[in-house]
Amino acid sequence: MDDLDELWGALDRVAATPRLLVACDFDGALAPDFGDPDNARAEQPSSEALNVLLALPRTTVAVVSRRDPEQVAELMLLSGSKGGLRHVAPEAVAGLRDEVDATAVFRISADGGKPLQLRSDDLGITVLEEGGPEAEAPGFAVEDTEGVAEVLEELARLRRGI
DSSP states (O other), X not given: OOOHHHHHHHHHHHHTSSSEEEEEETBTTTBOXXXXXXXXXXXXXXXXXXXXXXXXXXXXXXXXXXXXXXXXXXXXXXXXXXXGOEEEOGGGHHHXXXXXXXXXXXXXXXXXXXXXXXXXXXXXXXXXXTTXXXXXXXXXXXXXXXXXXXXXHHHHHHHHTO
C-alpha cells in the first residue's frame, strides 16, 4: 500500500463529500481471483464495510462487474441492505455518478481493468495484480483484497462519523 498517512488523508477528504458514490470492482477487488470465477466470493470484511456504507445517507454503493447482477448478489455477503446495492458495468460508472448526483466517487478497480477516469474530488484505489507490474493508475494502490477491506472499513468508519 502507498504511504498510509497520505491515503488516510485522502479518505478523510472523500468521506466528507456531501454525496458519495462508492464503486468497487467485484472480481479482483472485492473477491480474490483464485482462477475459478464461479466460486469467487467477496471478502467478508469488505462486505461488512459495504453494508455500513449502504445504510448511510447520501451514499450510493455499486459493484462494478460484467457478470449477471443476480450472480453478483449471490456472491456478495450482504445483509438486508442488499436492496440498495447498485450493479453497473465498468463503462457505466460515470453515468451512475450523474444519476445519483455524486459530488465525489471512491473507485476501487482491479489492475486488469481500464485506467480509472477520475475527477479532482475523486479517490481511486487500484488492486495490484499478483505478480504483475506496479499499476500506473491515478490514486493509490493496494496489494490484494485484504487491502481493499482495510480501506473500505476505514472509509465506512469515517463516513459514519460525519
